[in-house]
Amino acid sequence: MQASLTHTIDGRPVEAVEFFDVINPATASVFAQAPEASRAQLDLAVEVARRAFERWRAVPTASRRKILSGFAAAIRAETQILAPLLTREQGKPLAAAVREIESTAARIEGLLAFELTPETLRDDERGRVVLDYQPMGVVGAIAPWNSPLLLATQIAAQALVTGNSVVVKPSPFTPLATLRLGEIAARTLPPGLFNTLSGGNELGRWMTEHAGIDKIGFVGSVATGKRVLASAAASNLKRVSLELGGNDAAIVLADADVDSIAPKLFSGAFANSGQRCMAIKRVLVHESLIDRLGAALAQLAKQAKVGDGFEPGVELGPVQNRPQFERVLGLIDDALSRGGRALAGGAALNRAGYFIAPTIVTGVAEGTPLVDEEQFGPVLPLLTFTHVDEAVARANATRFGLGASVWSGDPERAADIAHRLEAGTVWINSHGGSLPEIPFGGCKESGIGRGMGLMGLKSYVEPRVSYLP
Numbered sequence: 001m002q003a004s005l006t007h008t009i010d011g012r013p014v015e016a017v018e019f020f021d022v023i024n025p026a027t028a029s030v031f032a033q034a035p036e037a038s039r040a041q042l043d044l045a046v047e048v049a050r051r052a053f054e055r056w057r058a059v060p061t062a063s064r065r066k067i068l069s070g071f072a073a074a075i076r077a078e079t080q081i082l083a084p085l086l087t088r089e090q091g092k093p094l095a096a097a098v099r100e101i102e103s104t105a106a107r108i109e110g111l112l113a114f115e116l117t118p119e120t121l122r123d124d125e126r127g128r129v130v131l132d133y134q135p136m137g138v139v140g141a142i143a144p145w146n147s148p149l150l151l152a153t154q155i156a157a158q159a160l161v162t163g164n165s166v167v168v169k170p171s172p173f174t175p176l177a178t179l180r181l182g183e184i185a186a187r188t189l190p191p192g193l194f195n196t197l198s199g200g201n202e203l204g205r206w207m208t209e210h211a212g213i214d215k216i217g218f219v220g221s222v223a224t225g226k227r228v229l230a231s232a233a234a235s236n237l238k239r240v241s242l243e244l245g246g247n248d249a250a251i252v253l254a255d256a257d258v259d260s261i262a263p264k265l266f267s268g269a270f271a272n273s274g275q276r277c278m279a280i281k282r283v284l285v286h287e288s289l290i291d292r293l294g295a296a297l298a299q300l301a302k303q304a305k306v307g308d309g310f311e312p313g314v315e316l317g318p319v320q321n322r323p324q325f326e327r328v329l330g331l332i333d334d335a336l337s338r339g340g341r342a343l344a345g346g347a348a349l350n351r352a353g354y355f356i357a358p359t360i361v362t363g364v365a366e367g368t369p370l371v372d373e374e375q376f377g378p379v380l381p382l383l384t385f386t387h388v389d390e391a392v393a394r395a396n397a398t399r400f401g402l403g404a405s406v407w408s409g410d411p412e413r414a415a416d417i418a419h420r421l422e423a424g425t426v427w428i429n430s431h432g433g434s435l436p437e438i439p440f441g442g443c444k445e446s447g448i449g450r451g452m453g454l455m456g457l458k459s460y461v462e463p464r465v466s467y468l469p
Helices: 039-056 060-076 081-089 094-111 148-161 177-186 199-210 223-234 258-274 287-302 321-337 387-395 411-418 453-458
Strands: 007-009 013-015 018-025 029-036 119-126 125-135 138-142 165-168 195-196 217-220 237-243 248-252 280-287 341-344 359-362 379-385 403-407 425-428 461-468
Touching: 007 029, 007 039, 007 177, 007 411, 013 177, 029 081, 029 177, 029 379, 039 125, 039 165, 039 199, 060 081, 060 138, 060 148, 060 177, 081 094, 081 148, 081 177, 081 258, 094 148, 119 425, 125 359, 125 425, 138 148, 138 199, 148 217, 148 453, 165 177, 199 223, 217 223, 223 237, 248 258, 248 387, 258 280, 258 379, 258 403, 258 425, 280 287, 280 387, 287 341, 287 379, 321 341, 321 359, 321 379, 379 387, 403 411, 411 425, 453 461
Parallel strands: 138 165, 138 217, 165 195, 217 237, 248 280, 248 403, 280 379, 359 379, 403 425
Antiparallel strands: 007 013, 007 195, 018 029, 119 125, 125 461, 341 359
């Protein structure tokens, strides 16, 4: 069993008294232990983060950029250590883990290009009115298990760029790479600026309730996001940014080129074994294309190599944890019991670990949980439509509003349809992907606020209006 990592508080390793198991989803067996944070350790982390914040907020922007650029470089330099750790705890193929680490460093570097400069709102004989931005203080970053390093750092980077300090909590399913990230931060950032604590749901509740934390950045499920929001409001009305789940619809018009779009649709749905908030969760395809598109996607599903992330050529890894594995299988079984048909997959693989064969399902409709809910796994339902207006209405008839896409041989027509979709991000003839300079987030129950870009940075500061002579 791998030796346990430690919390990082005030730039120093802090041992735990209690530990919890970390399971490799490719084997369904324990391979490491992670430290369980106590309430006293959280209090200490918040205290030192407060002191670090008071120093960091006074650091000139150019100096902050240089320091954070060094942090990004140090992350890249440890790719060969971080990537295998990430694959073992998360399950994704090693090549995908390497890409996540590169994206993690790139998130920091991309955000360094922005500067929140004061804005003059009025300047006349009555005087001058200036709007500027002040950092909030201590930010609690609560990250999920699907892209643990990338999403923890995305929250933390926005906080640090704008002059805040952070306390980072990874998911208990994937704590190790983030704890290692805390060690890198201890070597490259001022003490107390970037603190890492691992633990379960109780630690997350303590953070949302903690009066010393000024803002929570959270990425995860809608249900947990609602609890985070309620808890944060009840404590000290702390600010909250929520990036939550999606039930992203892809609308495929009758003039789409099936051979061209099928691989892109498959990637948009099945990357990271479907465990992405922005993944395609349902396809609304014109009835004239259902047979051809269904066959093309089923062939891609059957050809995809599924296995342990360390196996050569593996494209898709396991579902990350047993509860999610059982949930996805339950959604598939329910859909098939209602008359759905699996064109590919439809069951777990006969091997150790949480592996589900990539599954394409037809013959289902709204009212089926596989269609209505966010499955967050390697299964994709295909639904047919006759008229475009019907497809748009059905795509919008959901409590989610994270992403959507339109696929057509006529991009201008697709863009007109895209403008009618209720989603935070809409793609034309592609789906997925985000950049540090572009805001990302959802409407409806898919979240509050936007992350990344100038808009994201502004959610980690408080605007201040000054009336000057």
